Structures are given as C-alpha cells and as structure tokens.
C-alpha cells in the first residue's frame with residue numbers, strides 16, 4: 247500500500263467512528279495539556295524565584311549572625327551556638343577585604359511613624375549609604391542616606407512609596423519632619439515603588455542610619471551584612487575573606503554564616519527544576535492512562551471491524567499491511583490528541599499568565615516536546631497489540647462475522 | 649498444459665470440542681483455465697470450505713493444491729496474500745463492501761492494497777463503473793445502493809485486478825430472482841471472456857447453467873459431470 251493511501255485509509259477509518267475518535271483524541275489531549283500546564287507552573291515558579299533573587303543585587307555575599315547547623319544537634323557546641331553579635335564594626339572591617347567592593351549593614355525592626363496626627367506601623371530598616379547600590383534600589387524623590395560615620399548617622403529617613411502616599415498624600419514629603427518611635431527624623435528621600443516580590447519590599451519601609459535603628463531597637467547586633475564582591479569571579483574569594491575577617495574579630499570562632507547569592511540561586515534553581523520534573527512525571531502518568539485507553543479503544547475497533555479485516559485479506563492485503571494500517575491510525579489519533587493538547591496547554595498557560603501577570607508561566611521547550619513525543623510513542627506502543635491482533639485474524643472466521 | 653487448479657488428497661478437519669468434523673475428505677479435483685464450474689450440495693457438505701481453500705483463505709490439513717502449476721499450500725502467508733491479490737477474485741453472498749467507502753472506492757480497494765498508482769486506479773475504476781452500469785452511483789456508499797447494485801460493485805471489485813479465477817459463494821443468495829439472474833449473467837459474461845468461474849450454489853437450476861457440475865456430500869466429491877458417473 248502506498249503511504250498516501252495508507253494515511254487516507256487510516257483517516258477515513260478514524261473519522262468513520264467519530265465518538266471513538268474524539269474520545270481518544272480528548273484523552274491524549276488532556277494528558278499533553280496536563281504536561282504543558284503543570285511544567286509551565288513549575289518552571290514559572292523557578293523563573294519567578296530566580297528573577298526575584300537576581301533583583302536583590304548581583305555578586306552578593308550575605309553574612310548572617312549565628313552558625314547554621316549542618317548535621318545533628320551537638321550538645322558540645324550548644325553553648326557556643328549562642329551567636330556573638332554581628333556588629334557595625336564587624337561590617338566596616340569587611341571593607342578592607344580586597345575582593346569586596348561595597349558593604350551594606352542591615353538592622354530590621356518595627357516601629358511607628360507619626361506626622362501631623364497620622365500614625366502607622368512601619369518596618370524600620372537601619373543601614374548605610376551603600377545599601378541603595380548593593381541592593382540596586384531606585385529613588386523616586388530626593389536622595390538616599392548620606393555617607394558618613396556608620397556609628398553615628400544624621401537623623402535622616404528615606405520612606406517607602408506607600409508610606410509617602412498614606413502620610414502625605416498630595417503634599418511633598420521631602421524635608422518634612424516625622425517621629426519614628428521616640429525620635430525625630432527629617433525625610434530626605436522617597437524610594438521608588440518595588441511592588442510585591444521575594445526581595446525586600448521597601449514600599450512600607452522606613453530607612454534610617456543603622457546606628458539610630460540599633461539605638462531604637464536597643465540592640466547591638468545586625469540582622470544581615472550584605473557584601474558586594476568586585477566581580478562574579480571574586481565571589482568565592484570575597485566569601486573566604488569575609489569569613490576570615492569575622493573569625494579573627496570573633497576570637498577565632500566561626501560564629502556567623504556566610505552564604506553567596508549564587509549558591510542560594512543554584513539551590514533554588516535545582517530544587518524547583520526537580521519539582522518541575524516531578525510534576526511533569528506526574529502529568530506523564532495521565533499520558534500512560536491515555537495510552538492504555540488507546541489500546542482498549544483500538545482493540546474494540548479491531549473487534550468491530552473484524553469482517554472488514556477479513557475482507558481486506560481476501561482482497562490480497564498482507565498481515566503487514568493490516569498491521570501498518572492500524573498502527574498508522576493509532577499514531578494519527580495520538581498525534582491529533584497531542585497537537586490539540588499542546589494548544590490547550592499553551593492556552594492554559596497563557597490564561598494563567600493573564601490572571602497572574604507576575605508569574606512567568608511559560609512551558610519549557612523540553613516539556614512541550616517531551617509531551618508531544620511521549621503521546622506519539624505511547625499511542626504507537628499501545629497501538630501495537632491491537633494492530634498485531636488484527637493482522638493475525640483468521641480471514642475465513644473474520645469474513646463469517648457480521 | 650498444467651491445469652489451472654489441481655487438488656490432490658485434500659483433507660480439511662475441524663475440531664468441534666472433542667469431535668472431528670471432516671469438512672473435506674479425500675478430495676481430488678482438477679479444473680482447467682476458462683471452465684465454468686458449479687459446486688452444489690446440501691448445507692454443511694463442505695462447499696464453502698472448498699471455496700475458501702481454493703481462494704487461499706484456508707489451508708488443508710493434508711494434501712496439495714497446485715494453482716497454475718505451482719504448489720501454493722507451502723507458500724508463506726505473505727506470498728499467499730500476493731496470489732490472492734493477483735490471481736483470485738472473491739464474490740460473497742453478503743457482498744462484503746466497506747460501508748464507509750463509496751462504490752468507486754470499494755472497487756479500487758484491491759488496487760490500493762496492491763499499491764497501484766492512483767492514475768491507473770482511476771482509469772480502471774472508471775471503466776469498471778461503465779461496464780457494470782454504476783457510473784452514476786460512483787460516489788454512493790453501500791447503504792445508498794440496492795442489493796443488485798451492491799453485488800455489481802462487488803463483482804467489479806473482484807475483477808478489477810484481472811484475476812485468473814473468480815470464486816463466488818452463493819452470489820445470488822441475498823438477491824431476488826430477477827436481480828440474481830442479472831448478476832449471474834454478468835458473471836457468465838466474465839467467464840466467456842476467459843476468466844475461470846467457480847460458483848457455489850444450492851439452486852439446481854442455476855447450477856445447471858454451468859459447463860460442469862460438482863456435487864458434494866459430507867465433505868466428499870460425490871459427482872462430477874466432467875467424469876461421467878460417480879467418482
């Protein structure tokens with residue numbers, strides 16, 4: 247049989263039974279659509295997190311007070327486990343490291359801000375002038391905190407976009423005097439709106455010099471020290487230097503945790519990549535189910551078309567021709583289902599992106615291709631048994647069937 | 649010149665539970681090219697079994713079948729399919745048309761299976777439609793055709809590959825008298841043009857029209873008009 251004839255014959259056989267055909271195509275389509283949508287969700291989560299992390303800054307080395315315990319709890323170091331303060335002096339000392347370009351301190355707490363009778367709760371972030379560069383933040387108005395002695399600091403504050411709107415409305419915020427906690431500050435700048443994200447949301451934050459924040463919270467320790475390495479290549483070097491300097495300053499004890507943004511990114515990337523794969527695997531189960539459905543429906547079809555198969559043999563069809571015809575039909579149905587599912591899946595992913603614009607729910611290329619491929623392979627694989635059964639039918643008995 | 653068909657010592661046994669049914673027993677038969685043979689006998693006497701065997705749809709348990717001098721019992725299934733395609737045409741009592749295909753497509757089916765090019769197919773189908781008075785029914789499906797038209801499509805299909813022999817198992821069994829007569833005339837015209845025609849029928853009047861009558865009983869050939877008296 248010629249290839250075009252084979253295709254036309256299989257197509258006519260498939261369309262000859264619309265219910266059976268649409269059932270099969272739908273089952274396949276759902277399977278492929280599931281793969282496409284679920285991997286779009288999984289990979290979207292990965293992209294989202296990566297994006298957010300990248301927006302925190304580049305070439306970052308982050309210092310946290312306290313040693314992060316790997317391995318089980320050890321009573322021997324339970325005492326030393328109590329972290330030594332990570333102080334402003336520690337942070338300033340890091341500037342000496344050759345691989346370090348900038349250092350930003352961070353002390354975090356909550357307080358109240360009040361102006362002209364209006365009062366609201368705010369997050370207070372204590373830091374220094376380099377923070378805005380390290381974190382790649384932008385200002386909407388005015389300027390950031392002035393460079394100066396980290397242990398003093400002028401009574402200046404930079405406020406978030408939302409706070410500005412709520413406290414000042416149409417009036418200008420710059421130069422206004424506000425009360426934060428029990429101290430008075432002058433507003434020198436307004437942060438550009440950052441919106442909701444994984445990173446720090448500055449919209450509802452008030453930024454003040456770190457020394458004043460520590461005094462406000464009555465604490466000597468820093469929440470984080472953000473260190474920017476000179477370049478991507480020197481991140482590891484910066485990490486080592488930072489660890490060494492702090493260790494020296496803490497009497498030889500490694501009581502801080504130093505992580506690199508790259509490492510965190512890689513961890514998340516791997517974690518969410520694995521998640522996407524797992525999700526794709528689960529979705530692929532629906533494809534296997536569709537494959538079994540293909541097999542059953544094709545087997546029923548062989549039974550229904552027994553007389554026709556007998557006739558084809560009487561007319562000179564070889565077993566091979568009949569096997570091929572049934573396989574082509576199964577492949578055709580699977581392909582149609584896969585293409586439909588592919589389109590449905592992409593429509594679904596597009597709908598998700600429309601509903602949640604921040605969420606980059608794009609199905610990864612490999613998932614779409616794997617989905618299509620798996621559908622075809624399962625369709626053909628599960629089509630083999632029915633096709634062989636058709637080819638092996640006895641022509642005399644088949645012709646006797648009505 | 650070798651015979652078109654030569655059967656010798658054919659046995660065909662079916663197992664029905666514990667008992668054996670000898671559908672064909674000690675059968676020897678020789679049919680020359682161009683003959684018109686009617687196979688008659690009561691129901692269950694083995695007529696269809698014989699025809700299926702001749703058409704290579706079935707194999708004997710014992711014995712040899714030579715078609716055009718060649719032993720076809722030992723051929724592989726694929727080779728037998730090729731012989732069916734090129735040398736044998738079937739006409740069935742219940743027509744056996746593919747319901748989703750049009751008359752023209754049904755007629756073209758054996759050529760499509762044989763891989764003949766579409767241009768050649770169309771040419772031959774057009775001629776066949778004309779020969780069998782089906783030109784204005786070409787694009788009708790079987791359920792839109794009368795019984796006589798359906799059997800004409802089936803005959804056109806059986807002859808489209810220009811076979812050496814036509815095997816017809818009660819071709820008029822599902823037709824009224826007048827239509828049956830018309831179908832018989834078509835088949836006989838084919839025989840006159842040189843095709844060997846073997847018809848199974850239990851209608852003695854129809855059977856008498858053939859040049860040679862075979863009578864079967866309990867799987868045995870009881871009478872052959874070509875060999876004067878009982879075998």
Ligand SMILES: Nc1ncnc2c1ncn2[C@@H]1O[C@H](COP(=O)(O)OP(=O)(O)O)[C@@H](O)[C@H]1O
Pocket residue numbers: 662663664669670671689690691692693694695696697698
């Ligand atoms: N596939 C089969 N299995 C068992 N017995 C069969 C089969 N085919 C035919 N027979 C038996 O063989 C005998 C001959 O059948 P058949 O050739 O169909 O008779 P006819 O066509 O003359 O009526 C019958 O007894 C029938 O029951």
Ligand SMILES: [Mg+2]
Pocket residue numbers: 695696697
């Ligand atoms: Mg019969």
